[in-house]
Amino acid sequence: MSAVSASAPPRQWRDGELAILLLLPIALINAIGFILPVLNLARYSFNRSRIGGGIETVFTWENWAGLLSDRFYLELVFNSVWISLAITLTTLIASYPIALYLHRASGAWRTFLTVLVISPLLTSAVVRTYGWIAILIDDGPVVSAIKAVGLPAPSLMFNIKGVFIGLTEILMPYMILALMAGFGRLDPRVEEAARTLGATPARTFTKVILPLTLPGIALGCLLCFVLAVSSFITPKLMGGGRVFLLATEIYDQAIVTLNWPLASTLSMLVLIVFGAALWAYSVVLRRLD
Amino acid sequence: MSSAPEEHLRLQEIGVSFGNVNVIPSLDLSVRKGEMVAFLGPSGCGKTTTLRVIAGLNKPSQGRIIVGGRDITHLPIHDRDMGMVFQSYALFPHMNVSRNVAFGLQMRKVSGRDAEARAAQALEMVQLGHLSHRKPKELSGGQQQRVALARALVIEPSILLLDEPLSNLDAKLRDEMRVQIRALQQQSGITAVFVTHDQVEALSMCDRVVVMRGGNVEQFGTPTEVYERPATAFVANFVGRTNRLKGRITSEGVLTAAGQQLRSATTLAPGAVDVLVRPHRIRLQETADAANEVQGTVSSITFIGDLVQYGVRVDDEEVVVEEATRRDRRPLAVSDKVTLGWSAEDTLVYPAGEK
Numbered sequence: 164m165s166a167v168s169a170s171a172p173p174r175q176w177r178d179g180e181l182a183i184l185l186l187l188p189i190a191l192i193n194a195i196g197f198i199l200p201v202l203n204l205a206r207y208s209f210n211r212s213r214i215g216g217g218i219e220t221v222f223t224w225e226n227w228a229g230l231l232s233d234r235f236y237l238e239l240v241f242n243s244v245w246i247s248l249a250i251t252l253t254t255l256i257a258s259y260p261i262a263l264y265l266h267r268a269s270g271a272w273r274t275f276l277t278v279l280v281i282s283p284l285l286t287s288a289v290v291r292t293y294g295w296i297a298i299l300i301d302d303g304p305v306v307s308a309i310k311a312v313g314l315p316a317p318s319l320m321f322n323i324k325g326v327f328i329g330l331t332e333i334l335m336p337y338m339i340l341a342l343m344a345g346f347g348r349l350d351p352r353v354e355e356a357a358r359t360l361g362a363t364p365a366r367t368f369t370k371v372i373l374p375l376t377l378p379g380i381a382l383g384c385l386l387c388f389v390l391a392v393s394s395f396i397t398p399k400l401m402g403g404g405r406v407f408l409l410a411t412e413i414y415d416q417a418i419v420t421l422n423w424p425l426a427s428t429l430s431m432l433v434l435i436v437f438g439a440a441l442w443a444y445s446v447v448l449r450r451l452d
Numbered sequence: 453m454s455s456a457p458e459e460h461l462r463l464q465e466i467g468v469s470f471g472n473v474n475v476i477p478s479l480d481l482s483v484r485k486g487e488m489v490a491f492l493g494p495s496g497c498g499k500t501t502t503l504r505v506i507a508g509l510n511k512p513s514q515g516r517i518i519v520g521g522r523d524i525t526h527l528p529i530h531d532r533d534m535g536m537v538f539q540s541y542a543l544f545p546h547m548n549v550s551r552n553v554a555f556g557l558q559m560r561k562v563s564g565r566d567a568e569a570r571a572a573q574a575l576e577m578v579q580l581g582h583l584s585h586r587k588p589k590e591l592s593g594g595q596q597q598r599v600a601l602a603r604a605l606v607i608e609p610s611i612l613l614l615d616e617p618l619s620n621l622d623a624k625l626r627d628e629m630r631v632q633i634r635a636l637q638q639q640s641g642i643t644a645v646f647v648t649h650d651q652v653e654a655l656s657m658c659d660r661v662v663v664m665r666g667g668n669v670e671q672f673g674t675p676t677e678v679y680e681r682p683a684t685a686f687v688a689n690f691v692g693r694t695n696r697l698k699g700r701i702t703s704e705g706v707l708t709a710a711g712q713q714l715r716s717a718t719t720l721a722p723g724a725v726d727v728l729v730r731p732h733r734i735r736l737q738e739t740a741d742a743a744n745e746v747q748g749t750v751s752s753i754t755f756i757g758d759l760v761q762y763g764v765r766v767d768d769e770e771v772v773v774e775e776a777t778r779r780d781r782r783p784l785a786v787s788d789k790v791t792l793g794w795s796a797e798d799t800l801v802y803p804a805g806e807k
């Protein structure tokens with residue numbers, strides 16, 4: 164008896180304790196791999212750059228003040244946000260029917276199509292971008308085909324159009340996956356109910372399908388907007404150095420000009436844009452509920 | 453002119469296939485104006501499929517659907533004017549109760565204020581006026597069910613289609629809703645099709661019952677006809693319970709079963725037969741005026757409150773007998789010798805082996 168009472172009772176985890184314990188590893192990784200570098204960037208944005216890439220560790224508002232008073236940078240931010248929004252919208256329009264079809268497909272056919280949709284992600288964006296360049300370049304198949312029909316030849320490469328086409332295709336898998344994840348509330352019976360109550364297919368779409376898929380749309384748009392704003396390789400390669408966006412400018416400042424404080428300030432600006440996007444997303448979600 | 457009620461819905465040689473599986477071979481049916489007809493049958497027999505064909509949600513591979521003399525086989529769903537109540541209710545989760553009910557009116561271009569008033573009225577009818585601003589997920593199953601009913605009725609549809617509307621409710625609510633749905637249907641005089649696998653619902657709520665099996669109609673008749681004169685052994689078994697005794701009809705037309713001669717109201721060609729008798733139609737001991745009398749031994753007694761269920765060994769078959777509990781007679785005990793008696797009308801005879 165005494166042996167039993169002497170041994171300590173098994174340790175009982177309280178809910179809170181267990182949660183903290185389980186969250187600790189990811190919190191640590193996030194702190195070391197994300198929070199600290201971001202804080203570091205925030206610090207750089209208040210330092211002064213020296214010619215040749217050096218950093219003078221003084222506290223100054225110069226970078227921020229310079230950035231906010233320079234038309235070039237203000238237009239850069241505005242253009243980046245605007246182009247990213249437009250790319251997000253085209254990606255949404257191109258992806259929505261595919262996602263809806265996939266949502267309704269079943270069995271092996273659905274698995275096959277899903278793999279097909281995801282498969283571009285298995286190839287590096289660099290390779291896919293070069294692929295697009297080969298297709299859209301001035302003497303490439305697309306332009307030749309347009310010329311053959313007798314239409315004036317458009318210039319699709321090394322300008323904003325190329326970036327637009329390339330990014331849309333590159334972002335589509337993400338958009339489709341996010342949409343499908345958000346289509347959970349779409350019940351075929353509910354669509355059928357609308358039809359029996361006298362709704363034409365078009366009105367069923369606007370009154371039932373669209374509202375019920377808004378959570379998926381919001382999620383997909385948030386994801387693609389963030390990816391578009393931060394995308395760098397595709398605008399760099401397909402823009403031919405003529406398309407200036409936040410991400411490409413950050414690269415130029417950090418790697419070419421070696422102005423780390425300015426690159427840091429631009430990065431913080433991107434973070435602020437993302438914060439705004441996240442806020443908009445949460446507002447939309449709350450409105451939907 | 454005869455005063456026979458007018459036909460409202462007719463299904464003509466309707467067939468349905470999914471891929472290469474023929475679920476409904478060829479189904480004919482005629483429903484009168486203002487009556488409520490039950491589709492009764494075991495799960496998977498094609499009740500829902502037939503209902504969906506009427507609503508236009510499934511395409512028949514053959515046959516015609518005629519409503520009020522008009523062929524609607526190829527009419528799109530939204531022009532059919534059917535009020536459907538889905539088994540899962542299928543309310544619009546993003547709309548409140550009032551907008552759910554007004555949806556059909558809105559699609560019919562009824563003006564906003566009119567639609568609102570009529571939706572409110574329909575909600576009063578199902579006693580949910582006070583919940584019009586709730587979202588569906590804030591309602592209980594029974595309340596959702598009534599919203600679905602109001603939504604289907606408010607458009608004053610040509611036919612009300614109900615797919616097992618009570619199967620997701622608890623027993624007490626089910627009894628209430630049974631009465632309520634029947635009352636609403638009779639008040640509005642609407643033609644209704646009620647799908648169910650529950651014989652009590654079919655018999656108690658509906659004017660006529662279609663007993664279905666494997667995509668075919670086994671019997672179509674009033675609840676009394678289906679119960680008292682089942683067309684097949686399957687119907688007898690599915691609608692109410694029965695005892696089944698092996699028997700045969702001799703070449704002289706004499707029916708024998710349980711080791712003796714029996715009398716039946718039905719006549720059948722000579723050969724092996726199954727004799728079906730319902731447990732509560734068998735009397736114990738007081739059998740003086742019964743057409744059929746057999747001897748047996750009590751082998752089991754189950755007390756169910758209102759009823760006592762006896763297992764009685766007759767010849768070498770087991771017969772279940774049900775009797776209201778009573779105190780005017782010495783209770784029977786296991787191994788007691790008893791006499792069982794029943795009438796010729798209660799002796800249902802079918803060719804042997806019919807399931």
Ligand SMILES: Nc1ncnc2c1ncn2[C@@H]1O[C@H](COP(=O)(O)OP(=O)(O)O)[C@@H](O)[C@H]1O
Nearest residue numbers: 470473475493494495496497498499500501502
């Ligand atoms: N969409 C479908 N695809 C393939 N088979 C189906 C489909 N819907 C129903 N079935 C089959 O058709 C038969 C009848 O189904 P159903 O009408 O739902 O039966 P019930 O409503 O009587 O339970 C079942 O065997 C079922 O498996």
Ligand SMILES: [Mg+2]
Nearest residue numbers: 499500501616
């Ligand atoms: Mg069913």
